Amino acid sequence: MTRHDLVIRSSRVVLPGGERPAAVAVDGGRIAAVGGRGDRLEGTTEVDLGAVALLPGLVDTHVHINEPGRTEWEGFATATRAAAAGGVTTLVDMPLNSLPPTTEPRALEAKRDAARGQVHVDVGFWGGAVPGNVPSALRPLHEEGVFGFKCFTSDSGVPEFPPLPYERMREAFAEIASFGGLVIVHAEDPAALAEPGDGGYPAFLASRPPGAERRAVEQVVRLVEETGARAHILHLSSATCLEPLAEAQARGLPVTAETCPHYLTLAAEDVPAPHSTAFKCCPPIRDAANREELWRGLDGGVISCVVTDHSPCTPELKKGDFATAWGGVSSLQLGLSAVWTAASARGHGLAAVVRWMAEGPAALAGLDGRKGRIEAGADADLVAFDPDETFVVDPAGLRHRHPVTPYGGLALTGAVQTAWLRGQVVDLDGPPRGELLRRPATEKGEA
Structure with missing residues (x-):
């Protein structure tokens, strides 16, 4: 019998x-085999999670790390610890x-160096x-x-970073x-925006x-139709956009969309008065009725990804x-x-959450051949997730640089117990083992 580097079993993979119940075998950082929970797979290291679920590692395609230059806002070390957690x-x-x-390209290299x-x-x-x-720098960056x-x-x-x-x-x-290539668009029409007025949340929302x-989404759809470019709408907050997106997708146009945890879980009615600026983001968190329409857009496949837009x-x-406050929600560790x-309160299972938060973003980035799924040949990026554990969010326990979040004090269900990156447990206080990735078609590796 072949002895694998690692075998993980769970009744919920x-x-x-x-x-389903399964056993996942790992060799050389890749998933070597997926078998039944009781299959005779032998590992140098064996882990039995019991009823704790085993998920593919999530893929978050919308994170602002800000290093170099504004590292006091967030940096690679703190952001990636929060991500793994x-x-x-x-x-x-x-x-x-x-x-x-x-x-x-020189700025890209500065990012990689940092x-x-x-x-x-x-x-x-x-x-x-x-x-x-x-257009001069686009092809060289590609x-x-x-x-x-x-x-x-x-x-x-x-x-x-001015608008186009x-x-x-x-x-x-x-x-x-x-x-x-792929264009990803922050879509808000500037002609329809206004000054936020008295500084309270209702005035900000109305602005x-x-x-x-x-x-702006309709403008993007027109440009996709005219040019043939692939486009993706970032951080969709308004359910009024679902209709033009669904129509474009039905016509076969290559336009997709994402939304974010804060648009799916919070609502304008929840924002405490008067200055709870941890809730401020652009586009804004809208009302509960709009939130439920976004869930329907996810369920129907018009929205294909849920990513954090972690913007500290x-x-x-x-x-x-x-x-006057900076607009951005910090939620990388909590998404x-x-x-x-x-999702579970609305009858969705873990498979749907994985589709939205792992498979969909991996496909968007062209990484679906190796990330976002548990299957032979994929990177052994895995997460032990207890879907029944509850906890109250304590901002002081968050790993991103500054403990500012609109989720502080909220009770959440589901907790990450362990993350594996290419078959190795991610030690948040140990040496970093992450790699720098390039678009797969031109992957050159990193020194």
């Missing part, structure tokens, strides 16, 4: 075909709010599309292995389509109405009111538990 074993870093932003030796999970990088680098290109239709919040006006967006889409998202800053930048709490 979430496989591509659904959840929350069951995320692969993440893709956004091209802002670091300095310099990832809008040219990350080397610090990452506890595998990390890839998005590039940026801004007026100053369209050839250097970025996973795609982020652009804004409205103000990004940082001056070094419509004609420059069209130019970027056409160029990216020419080499088969970024649902129609601002819908108009220093506590000082979160002070003040909703007119799985938050989504599972809400």
Whole structure:
């Protein structure tokens, strides 16, 4: 009998075909075999999880790490510890709010230099599309292995990453389509946005109405139709966008969308008055009726991914009111538990959560051949997750750099017990073993 490096057994293993009792054998960092729970698979190390579920490691394609340049907001060491603690074993870093932003190859190399030796999970990088680098820097960044290109239709919040006006967006889409790349879009129409007024949450919410998202999404759909580019809508908060997205997808246009745990689990009615700015993000958390429509969009497949949009800053930048505070929700460590709490209450099982938080993001990034699923040949990125354990969120226990979160004090169900990266237990206080990833078509490895 072949002795494997590691064998993990559980009565609840979430496989591509659904959840069942199984044993997972690992050799050389890859999954070697998946058998029945009682199969005679022998491992140098054997783990029996009992009724604790075994999931594929989550893939979070929307994380702002901010290093270099704004490392006091968040850094690779702290962000990747938080990721692993929350069951995320692969993440893709956004091209802002670091300095310099990832809008040219030299800036990408600065990101990689900053990350080397610090990452506890595998990390890839998005590039940026801004007026100053369209189209000249897009193909070189693509050839250097970025996973795609982020652009804004409205103000990004940082001056070094300005939005693309419509004609420059069209130019970027056409160029990216020419080499088969992916555009990811922060979609809010600036003409529909307003000043947030008195600084309270109702005024902030009114300043970024649902129609601002819908108009920008419709613009993206037109650009996809005109140029043939693949596009992905980031952090969808308005359910009014589901109709144009569903229509585009029905016509076979390559446009997808994601939403985030805070849009699925929180609601405008939950925001304490008057200045609970941990809840501030753009686009905003909307009302409970809108939230339920987003769940229906997930259930129907119009939305294919749930990712965190972990966007931290220093506590000082979160002070003040909703007119002036930094917009961003920190939830990298809590996303799985938050989504599972809400999903299970609505009758969804673990297989659905894995589809949204592992399989879908892996497919978006082109990593579905090796990440986001438990099957032979995939990386042995695995998570032991107790779906029945409950806990109250204590911000002081979070691993990201600053303990600011709208989930503080909330009771959640489902807790990560252990994460394995390529078959090795992730030791949050030990040496980092993560790797830096390139887009699979040009994967060159990292020194």
